[in-house]
Amino acid sequence: MSNQNENKKDSKQAKAAIRAGDVTFQLHKTAETFSDWYDAVMDAAEIVDRRYPVKGCPVLRPYGFFMHNAIMREVEDRYAEVGVEQALFPTVIPESFLNKEADHIKGFGAECFWIDRAGNDKLEEPLALRPTSETAIYYMFNKWVRSFRDLPLKVHQTCTVFRYETKNTKPLIRVREIPWNEAHTCHATKVEALDMMNTYWKVCMKIFEQELCFTGKVLQRAPWDKFAGAEHTEVLDVIMPCGRVLQTAGIHYLGQKFAKVFDINFLDQNNTKQLAEMTCCGVSTRVLACALAIHGDDKGLILPPLISQFQVVLIPCGGKKEAEVYAPLQEMQTRLRNMKIRCTIDDSKQSMGEKLFYWEMKGAPLRIELGPRDLETQQFVLVARDLGKDGKKTCPIADLEKVIAQELEAFKDRLRAKAMASHKDHITIARTLDEIQEVITKKGGFAQIPFFTMEAGAKEAEEVIKEKCGGAEIRGFWPEEKCEGEICAVTGKPATVWAYVARAY
Amino acid sequence: MSNQNENKKDSKQAKAAIRAGDVTFQLHKTAETFSDWYDAVMDAAEIVDRRYPVKGCPVLRPYGFFMHNAIMREVEDRYAEVGVEQALFPTVIPESFLNKEADHIKGFGAECFWIDRAGNDKLEEPLALRPTSETAIYYMFNKWVRSFRDLPLKVHQTCTVFRYETKNTKPLIRVREIPWNEAHTCHATKVEALDMMNTYWKVCMKIFEQELCFTGKVLQRAPWDKFAGAEHTEVLDVIMPCGRVLQTAGIHYLGQKFAKVFDINFLDQNNTKQLAEMTCCGVSTRVLACALAIHGDDKGLILPPLISQFQVVLIPCGGKKEAEVYAPLQEMQTRLRNMKIRCTIDDSKQSMGEKLFYWEMKGAPLRIELGPRDLETQQFVLVARDLGKDGKKTCPIADLEKVIAQELEAFKDRLRAKAMASHKDHITIARTLDEIQEVITKKGGFAQIPFFTMEAGAKEAEEVIKEKCGGAEIRGFWPEEKCEGEICAVTGKPATVWAYVARAY
DSSP: OHHHHHHHHHHHHHHHHHHTTOOOOOTTOOHHHHHHHHHHHHHHTTSEETTSSSTTOOEEOHHHHHHHHHHHHHHHHHHHHTTOEEOBOOSEEEHHHHHHSHHHHHHHGGGOEEEEEETTEEEEEEEEEOSSSHHHHHHHHHHHOOBGGGOSEEEEEEEEEEOOOOSOOBTTTBOSEEEEEEEEEEESSHHHHHHHHHHHHHHHHIIIIIISOOOOEEEEOOGGGSOTTOSEEEEEEEEOTTSOEEEEEEEEEEETHHHHHHTOEEEOTTSOEEEOEEEEEEEETHHHHHHHHHHOBTTBOOOOGGGOSOSEEEEEOSGGGGGGGHHHHHHHHHHHHHTTOOEEEOOOSSOHHHHHHHHHHHTOSEEEEEOHHHHHHTEEEEEETTTGGGGOEEEEGGGHHHHHHHHHHHHHHHHHHHHHHHHHHTEEEOOSHHHHHHIIIIIOSEEEEEESOSSTTHHHHHHHHHHHTTTOEEEEEEEEEEOOSOBOTTTOSBOOEEEEEEOBO | OHHHHHHHHHHHHHHHHHHTTOOOOOTTOOHHHHHHHHHHHHHHTTSEETTSSSTTOOEEOHHHHHHHHHHHHHHHHHHHHTTOEEOBOOSEEEHHHHHHSHHHHHHHGGGOEEEEEETTEEEEEEEEEOSSSHHHHHHHHHHHOOBGGGOSEEEEEEEEEEOOOOSOOBTTTBOSEEEEEEEEEEESSHHHHHHHHHHHHHHHHIIIIIISOOOOEEEEOOGGGSOTTOSEEEEEEEEOTTSOEEEEEEEEEEETHHHHHHTOEEEOTTSOEEEOEEEEEEEETHHHHHHHHHHOBTTBOOOOGGGOSOSEEEEEOSGGGGGGGHHHHHHHHHHHHHTTOOEEEOOOSSOHHHHHHHHHHHTOSEEEEEOHHHHHHTEEEEEETTTGGGGOEEEEGGGHHHHHHHHHHHHHHHHHHHHHHHHHHTEEEOOSHHHHHHIIIIIOSEEEEEESOSSTTHHHHHHHHHHHTTTOEEEEEEEEEEOOSOBOTTTOSBOOEEEEEEOBO
16 A cells, blocks of 8 residues: 555654644635645645745645646546547747737746757757747647638647746746646637637536635636737636635637737638637646635645545544454445545554544545444444534445445535635625725725726726735626626726726735 | 547548558558658648647647547556556756766757746756656655655656657657656665566556557667666567567666665665665657557558547448438447447548548547448448458447447457567577578568677677668667577677667667
């Protein structure tokens, strides 16, 4: 049981970190406290190792990689269902490609890592490590799209992108090597392209809300804040426990901007040349960061089953008589594995207390305890990570499969309900600058404000908010969400739209 | 059915290429002929797109990515079974890391892409794009290994490595961006490390022989030809249809060489500091290249089921009455999907001949044909790709599941048997330079030669072979395979070992 060994070896260190008080976690405390909890959990649960000596390039350790990989595979499977096919494009992009779309290079030029030489040769043209793959992929789309019969063209890839992040880095959240998935599509019409935006949201929200049990606010970014090269950008902003918000998915309507510069055109049914309508979507390790941050508590992680390497941990009890339950536990483990439940028996030499402490910190959703006395009544004890020992249940061993299936669903339902309620509770209407400041600095989350326009003058109004409300910014709006009969919280003009204001994580 | 559309659109182009005679494939023809077949199939079957304008950086298109991904997932699953855990390490490696192991930098220094700048900054230390990840991973192993309890430490990653290839590039075989999987392990003893080498071989050969239905010769490389930084290197050399051999897996016993320079040590049970014993293993897209090259024929690909996006293609027959079989075909498709068979119905508007041509070129293992008359007798027609129409079978629809399961196994068995026989047939004992030349230039494959030693003087003897036998080289030997009572084919000295001589692909 190599996993067991792996688990044992650093648990001491992890426990020490938690006991030393590094790991504390209370909703809506200052950013510093959440940040400390986050870092401590990254180390203690062995999610990433931050000691690799290149800034922003942490190692995804097996326990953390399992989680990220589970999310990426879920994205891949959902894309397969809606006809987005997986491919793999080159990492290196010729400088001239990046320069083609003016906004794009303006947005990403300062973030690129550049290769000028290889072996003993100077390269003829510098190559960028992809900061995102539009330009590499659209060069190929130019060759693949000829006729309306080639459309829609929908591809995605799971890969790593590279951005020269100059701010403070944070594991999974703000890094220089970003493991992610990006999808890119071409369509014959704007209607189809906009419909694809909805498909992205369905794919993303199914994973975020149903599997990872968290949600956020879907927003359209302000025009000055969109993806470099997009017509408009939609994002999911997730409210972190510290009250700041984190962009967790980026879905971009590109219109014909890239089609124009990469000459992605097709002959329509009337044999007329048309430019393609395009979209793209990116989801990175930030999805994982949110899942960990939203559900965790002061004992450590609470993992949604999708990303938990062990969904059920079986722990033998009974002190010296412990060995009596090894065979029954193994039988239970086999039964669970037959139903594709990932589980492990912790038969390490550590004390019961240490084991519970360890698995709570690691976030395993369910724990089964079995002692010799339980055998007499053919029952086992079940503890859900979120409820702790107060939620202990005794269940018949005969019903194992049914109980575990039900309890995993109930566990997810509880996580989801709690996260949804907290999200909803942290969107607060604010009608004056004072009220905005109050929301931002005291309660955290979003201030939902009546706003005069997202067009001319809006950016100037945002400057006022930034200055007076603790650095909060306009995170976006939703076009269908009209605001009538209200007065703009910043300018006093008649409001036309609800704007969402928050501090960025 | 977006896949259908995808399939339709380029089939014309593909057929044109094959008909134009670009696609010919006959075993043991000259390298040029095989090379042309290989390139034509890459394009026609949409495996890679070679038009990305950076040398050696082809795009893995969805049909090709599916294959590579299937192999990588198989590797990942097999590693999980033997306790090798998946992680993800950074792509960039500080120059100083690469310089640590003298042989390693000597071997890879000239193959590195270098990053000197990012954004507007010059980096303090140049970063290499990993040509392989020993130095990045072993920097972390230094931190993870403390005591014998931390051992064995076994991790792997599926990623891309980068090598500045100056020779002619070839899709999947010789590229600058290499998608691959690499495993790295630390052990307490040499015995355990060498045992890990056997585990790698079990993992690899199970996939190559059982799933991908090809084999090769397992060899230990000559001392002058080993991996840069290894104590010794074991490889699988696969005989390509042109008679040249391709290295397809590299399994390296590193001993304590890297442990020394990265200071990877542990306290043993006696509390004594020991250096770790290490191994590594790499498998790249070359595995896929072999699977495609070995089984293909002059109609195109013949895909082992593991890597075939569609294992069964269902084709409606009956001309104008074709629509009558749509519903029954869909029912059959549902039944097959319920047993996890990947299948598709080709209800495109193309002619029957075009459809058969297309799916034969794409390599789908089994084809089901169903017409209105077949419905009367409740039977379907089954054609296996390798047997073609001469192997047509009529089977009861009621037995669909059983038939398909059996036929897929039989299909694999036939591919494997043919590949194994061809492999065996192309290892020929040669006892003189003339005989070696005859084998190399006429028959192809390996000349198995009595050889005096793999130590001092062996490299000089290899030079003689290279010069006199059409550029053939010593590909390696197997230590346990002693050669007694024979005379060295090159030096006339008493032979001690069988050496395997071939031309490299």
